[in-house]
Amino acid sequence: MNLTLANSLSLAAPEMLLLLATSVVLVVDLFLSDRQRHLTYLLSIASLAATAVLVAGLPEGRHVGFNGMFVVDGVARFIKLIACGTVAAVFLYSRDYLIQRGLFRGEYFVLALFATLGLFVMVSAGSLLTMYMGIEVLALSQYALVAFDRDSPVAAESAMKYFVLGAIASGALLYGISILYGVTGTFDLAALAERVNAGAGSNIGLLFGLAFVLAGIAFKFGAVPFHMWIPDVYHGAPTSVTMFLSAAPKLAYFALTLRVLAEGLGGAVGAWQDMLIVLSVLSIGVGNVVAVAQTNLKRMLAYSTISNVGFILLGLIAGTQFGYRAALFYTVTYVLMALGSFAMIILMSRKGFEADRIEDFRGLAQSNPWFAWMMLFLMVSTAGVPPFVGFFSKLYVIQAVLDVGLSWLAIVAVLFSVVGAFYYLRIVKVMFFEPAAGEITVTAGPALKFLLSLNALAVLVLGLFNSSLVETIARAMP
């Protein structure tokens, strides 16, 4: 149903607040001296908290505003809440890191908040145009974030790569959208769904457009063969930015894929299912195999991201409600584990020492057993070993594909996860089995340590008791 303008505006209240708050942060930051910079930091976190409160206050059920451009439903509310938490956690984790490197500047927070705004818009996109707008707000903020450490040539290089490749992907996406518009005469996802169900689903033009849209999305998501930018960008960007890139946007891209494929083009499931299968198998395969060869932890985690994206796609491939829920569960838990893993790198690093090589973790179990165990939890969970939550997220997506009779796909996925186990175990090996190369000093503050411990323990606790998360997701996606 369509609402009046006032009602539409009230649906978008969190976005408007976030925009307003971000602008305030931007202006206030201009008048602060470096010593007062922590005010920017606190204001940013407060903005996220206030936004989260507004999101929580959104009405239950599905509401469409702005003539179908903007959708608020269970998934949108859930993902926006998780995103607020994720970005706030990224801020908390990054604080010390940024201060130590002289990067504790307002731009970081403002850009990250703008990215969050883009993410919000994507999640609520009811039309292809809103979606594209959200993607671009998110992407442009991300390009700038990667280049944010302007004295670092590596960061500048990876930002350039990211920008050029990202622009091509945006072009492909826009081209695909224009074809979809040409075939169906609408940008609106609900209307698109009607046309597809009415028979446009077999239109060759529509499939052509779909392929371009999917390529664009796959690029943003980081699925093979559109993954080339991920390792370089993850490696080149400051760790706090990499952490942001690996966590929050994944939620948005998941929601986006769900909106376009399940809601808009659900009638053409046969057409996109095969394409997703190719993307997924390639991602799981290439991601896991190439990760084995990495010596840089950030690059390894980049390839691990690629393989995890493949697993998220597995849930979408099924094209069933259970599959979508499984994919959302996977995304949320993956974000949790990615946050923790990058936080470990931040924890280990100090000025002049990035701690991003695998060997930097040598002998951690002797010098700092507690965090060695936390890292073990995170790694083993990402590898998919029970009782950690990473096992259950894999279990759900595998069940989803088995449910639609794609047994071979499930077998391929689990076999590659054995390959994956090898490189996660290598981190455990380095920490527990090898003597320390030198003195390991952890300079991180108590807040980071506490949050990281909480994060890693959540991976265990959510594994043992995941029914509440499952139920929340089921309520969000009825």
Next chain:
Amino acid sequence: MNFPLLSFLTWLPVVGGVLVMLVGDSRASLARWLALGVALAVFVATIPLYTGFDTTTFALQFAERMPWVPGLHSDYHLGVDGISLPLILLTAFSTVLVIIAGWTVIEKRPSQYFAAFLIMEGLMIGVFSAADALLFYVFWEAMLIPMFLIIGIWGGTRRIYATIKFFLYTFLGSVLMLVALVYMYLKAGSYDLATLYALPLTHNEQMLIFLAFFAAFAVKVPMVPVHTWLPDAHVEAPTGGSVILAAIMLKMGGYGFLRFSLPITPDASHSLDMLVIGLSLVAVVYIGLVALVQQDMKKLIAYSSIAHMGFVTLGCFVGYEIVASTGHFDGVTLALTGAMVQMISHGLIAGAMFLCVGVLYDRLHTREISAYGGVINTMPIFGAFMVLFAMANAGLPGTSGFVGEFLVILASFKASFWFAFVAATTLILGAAYTLWMVKRVVFGAVANEGVASLKDLNGREALVLGVLAVAVLALGLYPKPLTDVMEPTLRHLAQLMSVSKL
């Protein structure tokens, strides 16, 4: 509601292990005593499990059930029957011995060492008492992590290679089992084992599910040709790790066959029984010959373990051939009983053999057979124990090693003379490789200065080996308490095996 004894047995060691770790290496002595206290408490707590066990029924006892993952219809469902009870007892028993055996020997991060064994004990008891397939799988896989650390941290020179090989081999087998479990869940709508037992499956489905299970369990047993991780893991693992590996972890494979493969896929088990029987006989003969030429004591015992586990798998699957040749079921229960007794007995004997090697290794830091000779001259008490366990390993009547092998051979006879004939070569091969090793290590003249300087067992070592010796003899002379516990369950299992699901 009754006292949740099985949950207590599962979680007390896990919680205890975490506490031991928190005590830390700076207070190592406290950590040791705490670990021993927890292990003893668990062992004592298994006594009511045995005394309260009703030996007249095959039903699950001490059952506990509550919803765990409602979305997957998976329950936290524990229970014991005649198959799992002896294995739980063996687990609790072995862990106490392992902790005593590692008392002063482990100098590197002792609190984590004891913690790892305690946590593993809890997880292993969980595996044996889980009556829900998903819960079983969670325990089954979680167990890999402490073992991975035990071999990797406290192992020998090639420990990293060995432990990663161990992990990946078993993980590879297990994930295929997971796919099979999920597949069955989608058909049955529940992970409950009883539901899966009753689930009708076509022959084709059964074959694929059987092979997936086979991948998991054959690696764990291990069967030829996927046994190559075991010699590496055993050789590199610390003594305690080898003991637990041999005594309990290998049994998980056999347990899996009894708990999953036979009752869930009876028709496929029937169709593929010759595959398993063939591989078992290959293990008995070929691996026996391989054991004969080993230079390293631990490797020799590792290969001997593979050969002995061949009897377990033979006993599990020979039943189908017995029915085929005799037409009735009597022999099936006999074969299954043999397999079970062999598992328990091998747990004791292999554990004892590894402890014996550990005793020598702690003194001279080598496991090479050629580095020893004439140990009996300097270590008479140890020599006596070693000879006793070697005899048991070779299947001497009066020791537990004889009972299991004899029952399986007897049952095989009902199936085919040739099965029994080939299986019985173990009596020659087993005697050859074990006794030849004992001859070279224990007897003869004192070989070198190292041996001449050896000190005999201290009280702690004598206690551990003494307790094991009593157990081996007791089970060998009077196995009835053990077989009584198992009988109704195995009789029921024989029935499940023979009822077609098609």
